[in-house]
Amino acid sequence: SHLFEQLDMTARTNDLECWKLFCLVVEKQGLNAAADFADIEPSRLSRVINSLEAELGSPLLVHNRRPLQTTSFGDQAYAMAKALLAQHALMLETLKGDKDRMKGLITLAIPAGIGPLFVTPQLLEFQQIFPKIEFELITLTSKAEEVFYNHPDKVVHVSIGYGVPGTGDIVSRYSGKMEFIPCCSPGYIKKHGHIVDPSECAAHTGLSYTGGTRTKTQELQNGGVVKQLKWKKSLSFQSLSDLKNACLLGAGIAGDIPLIHCIDELEEGKLINVLPGWKRPAAGCYLYSTKHFVKYRRVKTFLDWMAEKHRELLEQIDNRVRLLA
Incomplete structure (x- = not known):
């Protein structure tokens, strides 16, 4: 049975399940999408929101408006509910967990597309x-060091992505640098025609x-020279897999495919490195956790072990690039 099937629809504001549903509506940007995700009827979900609003005495959502909008009061409620739910999840994890056991669940947040090479074989x-270790993978939709604070109803133990050394409550393990390669298909x-300078992008x-997971690339560098990327027309993708597939189909020039996503295609000649010498600056690759969770033996052991595996992988990729050159 689903988590919410037993939900009492007369529940009031002290019911955490109601706040989970409210956060879900905001994050899925609509009642129907949230109801599909939670596997409940939209009418039941609507009654939950109405019940919260009635008890609080103020609307959380701007009703009859598409796309969904929260009121300023709803924005405040959402931020506070996320913090409350995250703290509750952390409380349960702490109370149920045995810090010294090499047993239990590790929830891992990763960017889409890196699993087949960078994650699954290592797990x-x-x-x-x-x-006795189990893993749950979730897709990273924010910067890797931020996911511990913006995932309201799930404890995230470890994340993988680009970033900087951890500060405050965030701890990190550096695993190397990732190069971003301007490339396109031979068909394109x-x-x-060939392109060798960013000033030529205006015709492409x-x-x-x-x-x-990172900022949009708007300029490329070559030594100390920086030039803006200005295209004749552009196509934007929120998925690197979709971006690479469009590149392989000859749809245009990608200014910044991470090397891990294109090394095979560069070796096979399916993609060609263009704009020689011009690149988005390389990014540091890190594994992140929190000071709280590195006290857990299973989390710290995995964090250190996985960082070493990633260092080896990135070194192998660098060697493959040198052979291409």
Whole structure:
């Protein structure tokens, strides 16, 4: 049975399940989408929101408005509810967990598309060493060091992504640098000609990544020279897999595909490195956790082990690039 099937629809503001549903409505940007995700009827979900609003005496949502909007009061309630739910999840994890056991669940947040090379084989290897460890993977939609604070109803133990060394309550393990490669398909070059300088981008179609795990690339560097990227027309993607597929189909030039996503295609000649010498600056790759969770043996062991595996992988990729050059 689903988590919310037993929900009492007369529940008031002290019911955490009601606040989970309210946060879900905000995050899914609509009652129907949230109801589909929670596997409940939209009418039941609507009654939950109405019940909260009636007890609080103020509207949380701007009703009869598409797309969904929260009121200023709703924005305040959402921020406070997220913090409350995160603290509740952390409380349960702390009370139920045995810090010294190499047993239990590790929830791992990763950018979309890196699983087949950068995550899944390593998790399987780790489970061979520690067979009582289980993993749950969630897709990272924000910067890796921020996910511990913006996931309201789930404890995240470890995240992987680009960033900077951890500060405050965030701890990190550095695993190397990721290069971003301007590239396109041989078919695009054949049709539109070679491109060697960013000033030529004004005659081409640009493919860009606009997902939440890093900022959009708007300029490239070559030594100490910086030039803006200005395209004749552009296509934006929130998924790196979609971006790469469009590039392979000859839809345009991608200014910044991470090397881990394109090394195979560069070796096979399916993609060509263009704009020689011009790149978005390399980004540091990190694994993150929190000071609270590195006290757990299973989390710290995994964090250190996975960082070493990623260092080895990034070194292998660097060697493959040198052979290409």
